[in-house]
Amino acid sequence: MSETKTPATATGEIAADETLEETIWKEKVSLLDRIPRAISMAFVFAVFIGLWHIATSLGLVSPIILPTPAETLKDIIFVGKNLFSGGYMLPALWITILEVIYGFILAVAIGFSLGVLVGETVFGERAIMPYLVAIDTMPKVAFAPLFVAWLGFGIESKVALAAFIATFPIVVGTAAGLHSADENARMLFKTMGATRMQTLLKMKLPMALPQIFTGLKIGAVGVMAGAITGEFLGGGKGFGELIRVAASQLNTPRVFSLILYLSLLGLALYALVTWAQRRVVFWQKSTAAMNND
Amino acid sequence: MISEAPATQSASTADVYSLTQVGKTYARNQVVALQDVSLTLKQGSFSSVIGSSGCGKSTLLKIMAGLIPPSTGRVELQGEPVTGPRRDIGMMFQQATLFPWRNTLENIVLPIEIRDGRDAAKKAQERAHKLLDVVGLTGFDNVYPNELSGGMAQRASICRMLITEPAVLLLDEPFSALDELSRDMMNMELQRICTEQQATAFLVTHSISEAVILSDDIYVMKPRPGRLAEVVSVDLPRPRTLDMITTPKFGSIVDYIRGMLDKGEAL
Ligand SMILES: Nc1ncnc2c1ncn2[C@@H]1O[C@H](COP(=O)(O)OP(=O)(O)OP(=O)(O)O)[C@@H](O)[C@H]1O
């Protein structure tokens, strides 16, 4: 093009009349990493079912130990129909749902209060925390027979065990969260002349929310485990009892499908907590969004 | 040009702060963080403390703010002994410490909300908007802190400090997390705000030039135990401008203080 030009106009010219060379480039991503999530998951699922099918249809595993995928699916549909048509399994599921809900509410109430007591007061930290840590290290399921002995074979003993297991992560999350307030924030509130209550409500608790929700999520998993363990060990009329009976009749497909529906219940509770977290701890979502990018 | 004035000068204006033989020994580790610090701050003056890391600058500021009690000595603010946090003190730290669940406006009116309740905070919103205009954050009132840059967050925290119209500003390295350009800009803004509000300012800094450009008096501290070594008065005319940084006078004051700090380290 033009030969005699000052550098300044030359650069301007290039941008104006030459088509810019494409400098957009992409980071190299391996083929496997480029597969969308849904397809990757479906792929793994298909491989899993395939292996399962091969193992059972070739007679590598006894059908009593492991039914075929088809049998299991048939039973899943059967149980699903029973549940949706209000069959005999629905009341059992309802009992377990109630245990989980009551257990969780109880765990949240007790766990949060204890967490504030332990996280906010020096006395709580010194005098109560050591006991909580000691109990937390115990295998809490071992208390199930005690709860049955104290509260009977009804729903109460299961609620108690579920709450017992789920309380501790909530206490720990709340207490740790209250301690997470940094020195600057504390000093700032002090210079503003904030009362202890104001500091707790306007600073420490909001700051603790992410960790409180972590505790709630662990608790949500624990409450399911507690309710089902309670039903295994303490009888009753819940879903756990259905599983126990099916297993004792060597009805393995039934066991599998019951576990599936139970997992859906657990998943629903977990999703509920996650949803609440998104709404309450809205300022945390930016980091979540970053991870999704 | 440089006068080594004693801490107590003949007062033409009223003393706002007066510290007499303040000392601090941290009980936990028996560290003597401060020893025998006496100083007075005049109404509307700007003073800085400079000294090596760990020589007790933050400790001094916390004692002045009533956040921690001194082990010995006496601190008076406007004639009354300081025995705890006070309404007429505004403080700023190295981190902006905005709360992520409050938008900029709600962060700024937080001190009012805590002192006088939600209704008062609502009424203070108008003033908060004006302060946002002053620091160049117009239109950012509804933005949440994670969407602000470091400099913007620090400017918002200046507004939060000023919303209560404090008579004294205690600043602990407020701009040290910023890049040099925004730091210079913030310093000029700080000077303007202080002049406008006739506030008395006390600044902890590591930057000699920052201290010189802003201050009337610079307190040079020596470590272990932390004590005041010297007071350097800066008689550059006001208002200070960034051009002054290149003047020989500015340079010689900076050199003088640097020499003193180097000596301090050799001790
Ligand atoms: N809470 C505390 N408990 C015990 N010792 C402390 C405490 N805070 C500070 N110190 C000690 O007191 C001395 C002075 O600390 P200070 O934070 O006042 O220094 P500084 O001049 O602000 O340092 P920097 O410039 O690094 O911020 C240090 O030796 C430090 O270890």
Ligand SMILES: [Mg+2]
């Ligand atoms: Mg410090």
